[in-house]
Amino acid sequence: MPATSTRTTTSRRQFLALLGISAAAVSCGTATASSGGGAQLKKLKYQGAVGAVTLPELAADLGYLGDVTLDWVGNTISGPQDIQSAATGQTHFGGAFNGAVVKLAAGKAPIKAVISYYGSDQYSYGGYYVLEDSPIRSARDLIGKKVGMNTLGAHYQALLDIYLSRGGLSKADAAKVEALVIPPVNTEQALRQKQIEVGVLSGVLRDKALATGGIRPLFTDYQLLGAFSAGSYVMTQRFIKENPDTVRTFVTGVAKAIEWSRVTPREEVIARMTAIVKKRGRNEDTTTLQYWHSYGVAEAGGRIGDKEFQLWLDWLGERGEIKKGQLKAADLYTNEFSGYRKGA
Structure with missing residues (x-):
């Protein structure tokens, strides 16, 4: 899920177990791959x-999904759980950090990434924060220190490892x-109470802090x-093979939604999102939407390149x-189903 505060707070052991599913498990899903009879x-x-x-929800509201509709089955705060649900047939698509996608593919799950859906840019990013008077100024200063993040073995631990390596x-x-697991809603408090020396903050929690x-x-x-771009939506290879037109409509619609969110004034995007949340009638708080800045997707239309996976490989x-x-990075994704063309 996006890097705002939506990933799970599972332990590293749970995270790895979650991704350690076999290809055999994929055949046990409950969602049908197609409607039968060639349809x-x-x-x-x-x-x-x-x-x-989410981007598919925005695409649907904008009318970009054509005759394809979305069937909401519940909410998740875990990217790994979301793509596992897609791999095992509980859902038809799911999104997660690309490193989690790599882990799932390494476990022989026959999945394919079809479009990027979140990332980091100048407006949407995750930060590693310290107290104003902290003596920590460099990677070497972190030796022996505690860093709180939402989950281990995923996006933020990967970035921490890269920072330490580049710091010599x-x-x-x-x-x-x-690295310690701290629920995102508790990270600021843990940092201010000096239970940790560094806390990872993003989205509304970062802005409020x-x-x-x-x-x-x-x-x-x-x-x-x-x-x-840090995360991708995935589908099973079977679903893609049996429903190519549906996949093309979905991917192209999400790509158009990405670009709509880029070129539309931020206030208008937030107003649209607020209306979507209110319209679905789930008694949700919409105040955090005021802190939305971007989805952070780097490439036009969410197209995926080798670099999106090679870093995590x-x-x-x-x-x-x-x-x-x-x-191989190129085997993990496809851009075949995106009908979006830059400038279209």
Whole structure:
């Protein structure tokens, strides 16, 4: 899920277990791959997020999905859980951090990423924050310190590892930096009470903490890597094969929604999102939508490139969580179904 505060707070062991599903498990799903008789499925089961508007939801409201409709089956705060649901047939698509997609594919799940849906840019990013008077100024200052983040083995631990490596720390020294799971809603408090020395904050939680004052960024993922797409929507290869027109409509519609959100005044996007949340009648708080800045997708129309996966393939290989050379970036995604063309 997007890097605002929507990922799970599971432990690293739970995270790895969640992604350790086999290809056999994929055949046990409950959602049908197609409607039978050669007809393609037009209603897509999916999971949403409380008080937020996902790109497919925005695309549907804008009329970009044509005859394809969305069937909401519940909400999730976990990207790994969301793509597992898609892989096992509980839903028809799911989204997560690209490193989690790599892990799922390494577990022999026959999935394919079809479009990027969140990332980091100058408006939407995750930051590693310290107290204003903290002596921590560099990667080396983190040795022996505690860093709080929403989950281990995922996006924010990957960025921390990259920061430490670029800061010149050996593997032995980097191992002395303690990454801890802290629920996003508790991170600011844990930082201010000095239970941790560094806290990862993003989205509304970051903006509120900065408005209060007394903290400063050590670094952000945008400063570290520049603008980059960090997560993708995935579907099973079987679903793609049996429903190519539906997939094309979905991917193209989401791509158009990405670009609509880029070129439309922010106030208008927020107003549209607020109306969508109110219209669905789930008694959700819409105040956090006022802090929306962008989806952070780097490429036009959410098109995916090798670089979106190679960084995490290298990282997971270095950690020994996948075999080096086990997967090729180009085999993990396809842009075949995007009908969006820049400038169209």
